[in-house]
Amino acid sequence: MTTIELDHVSRWYGNVVAVNDVSMTVGPGVTGLLGPNGAGKSTILHMIAGFLEPSRGTLAVAGSASWRNPDILRKLGLVLDRDTVYTFLTGAAFVTAIARLHELPDPEAAARRAIGIVEMADAQDRRISTYSKGMLQRIKVAAALVHDPEIIVLDEPFNGMDPRQRLQMMDLLNAMGQQGRVILFSSHILEEVERLSGTIQVIVGGRLAASGDFRAIRRLMTSRPHVFLVRSSDDRLLGSALIGRPAVTGVELTGRGLQVRASDYGTFTRELAGLTRAEGIRLRELLPADESLESVFAYLIAP
């Protein structure tokens, strides 16, 4: 079985530790590498791609180390965030050139097939410099697919895409995962990955914070405790009514309104409307107070 294996991998730059003792096995199917910006996702992907040497630990892609081993690229397709492509080429010429560099027996046919998979046939004869960000990303995926690799690594593939392009890309990744390929992608936006099936690995501060089935982690996220700021026509009355509900774990009167801690996001938001109506209280404002990405990830990694 084809896998990517990291065994106690660390990477540091001078005194700064970017990746700290990460071990994981990525098998066939879609795996998301999630974490806030600067968490170490790109560092991990660059090490897998052979563009960075691990400072410590061992890393194997399909059984071989990738650092200073370009042969691994026969089995590995890369879509990295940083790379720009030869924008003076047409999409078709670029993918064909990459097919030639892989020394494929029929580079034109391979390029056509890859461009077909990403649905870029209509735009393949335009220069890449005229492409939108979503089209550019798809032509890069075509170039990464052209040699039919078992493993595909994508760094922030949804960056700069509109919602429709994002769905298309997710469907594409899911389809490739179902074919038994190893698909590893990174993202710093949790909502981006809701339609992706498979496993996720959460990286925070260079460490592997959580890993497992995507649905389980997703459930954990939606049922996590939330802090809301509520302003109403009668905060004190609303507060006493709220504290009687099981979904509410704490209420505090503050100068700016009520600060409410809810144990369950869904139940609280559903109950609040009925409660205010029953008590004859007018709701003026409802603000989630801790919706930052960091707080979501922080919750995920809390013991």
Added chain:
Amino acid sequence: MTDVVNTVVMRLTVRATMGRKRALIFAIAPVIMLAVTALLKLQAKSPVWPPEFLGIFGFTVVLPLTALIIGTSVLGAEIDDGSVISLLGTPVRRLTVVLSKFIAAVALTIVFGAIPLYLAGAIATGPGSKLAVGLFAGAIAACFVYNALFVMLSTVTTRAIAVGLLYLLVWEGLLGNLVGGVRLLSVDQYALGISNAVANNPQLHAHLTLSSAVGMAVVVMCAALAFAARRLASFSLKGDAV
């Protein structure tokens, strides 16, 4: 991937290099050289100007600058803008990438540096003259060694143009004239030595014999290219910004 050079890489390199704005700069120095040569031919009285002017202006200005711009562009510009990652994402041997880019740079430098120098020599002393042929032979050698050096530099530093310029000005221009030993490690001296072996003209101010010029040129070129391939094999991305 057993080929030493890869035609896809070479073609992409030539297109990318000529497509950049700096491609226009390639033409400036040779055009000035040809214009001044034509002017001197019409005006100058002294018979020693062709070797003096073409030896100095051609070998210490036109060729090194053209090679500097092209040699740092073929690989360095792609490392800067990230397009080299497309190449390095394929299993092409890193030595093959370096050699293909090097050959493309040499070809472009011959077009924009060595051929104009031959034409200038031909204007000055006639086509097929010893001087024109000698200049051309030296210029070809300079194209190879300079580009090997500048391709190597662009794998070491992102400021390859500045470092290359320092080498040309301080090492070749200043120290090369003051300290004899420096000449053994100066590319312009290899070129002049080779030119002089054909042209046999004392006004070229060549200081190296043919054998030492050729020997040193080959050693420096091979060492630079081998080092560049080693550097490229260890090409690293920065990972997350830290």
